[in-house]
Amino acid sequence: MKHYSKLKETKISSQTLYKGVLDVKLDEVQLPNRKKGVRVYLKHRGASGILPVQDGHIYLVEQFRYPIGQATLEIPAGKREPGQSFVACARAELKQETGLTARSLKEILVFHPCNAFSNEVQHLYVATGLSCGKTDLDADEFINVKKIPLKQAYQMIKTGKITDAKTILSLQWYRIHHPEF
Numbered sequence: 015m016k017h018y019s020k021l022k023e024t025k026i027s028s029q030t031l032y033k034g035v036l037d038v039k040l041d042e043v044q045l046p047n048r049k050k051g052v053r054v055y056l057k058h059r060g061a062s063g064i065l066p067v068q069d070g071h072i073y074l075v076e077q078f079r080y081p082i083g084q085a086t087l088e089i090p091a092g093k094r095e096p097g098q099s100f101v102a103c104a105r106a107e108l109k110q111e112t113g114l115t116a117r118s119l120k121e122i123l124v125f126h127p128c129n130a131f132s133n134e135v136q137h138l139y140v141a142t143g144l145s146c147g148k149t150d151l152d153a154d155e156f157i158n159v160k161k162i163p164l165k166q167a168y169q170m171i172k173t174g175k176i177t178d179a180k181t182i183l184s185l186q187w188y189r190i191h192h193p194e195f
Contacts (some may be wrong), residue, residue: 018046020046021046022046023043023044023045023046023053024044025041025042026041026042026043026044026050027041027042028040028041028042029041031054035093036056036057036058036132037056038054038055038056039053039054039055039056039057040053040054041053041054041055055132056131056132056133056134057132057133058093058132058133058134058135059093059094059095059096060093060094060100060103060134060135060136060137061091061092061093061094061103061134061135061136061137062091062092062094062100062101062103062104062107062138062139063088063089063090063091063104063107063136063137063138063139063180063181064090064104064107064108064116064119064138064139064140064141065089065122065138065139065141065181065184065185065188066089066112066114066116066144067140067141067142067144067188068142068144070163070164070165070195071161071162071164072089072162072164072167072185073090073112073114073144073160073162074088074089074159074160074162074167074176074181075087075088075089075111075112075157075159075160076157076158076159076160077155077156077157077158078156086176086177086178087160087162087170087175087176087178087181088178088180088181089138089178089180089184090107090108090110090111090112091107091136091180092106092107092110092111100121100137101119101121101137101139103137104119104137104139104141105119108141109147109149110149110150110151110152111149111151111155111157111159112159113148113149113150113159114141114145114146114147116143116144116145117142117144117145118141118143119139119140119141120139120140120142121137121138121139122138122139122140122184122187122191123137123138123184124137124138125138125180125183127179127180136180138183138187140188164185164188164189164195165195167185168185168189171186
């Protein structure tokens, strides 16, 4: 089996194919074997996701996801604004999508959801000490907020009713660290 001592690709040139909320980039790179290759990827400014927990329940948002053609159940989450910290993004998205504010936010994971074709990094948090308020959805957001017992959420992963990666990661982290639920 071949072993490469330096697993690195070096950018030779770069062009932006599309600029918007996400940029589509096409880069020519030099591969570890000194040959040239092409990489097409999404440039993303990062996102935060929040698992709001209260009295053995969690709050999930239900929304239609056009690329997969169905409504999903997910933790509240969203892209960072330019210059915004991940924790500020988490607080803003929690309030915007659920109307909740948290006394405590604890970062639990940092991960790359699709590193084969995006540079996106997501920071995941657990929110506790929740207070209710009003949502402040974007004009193109249509969300139902669902309060679900943790044990039911774990079952929903098993039965395929929750398929979103950031939600599964957050719930499994919580289950490991809080086995009483």
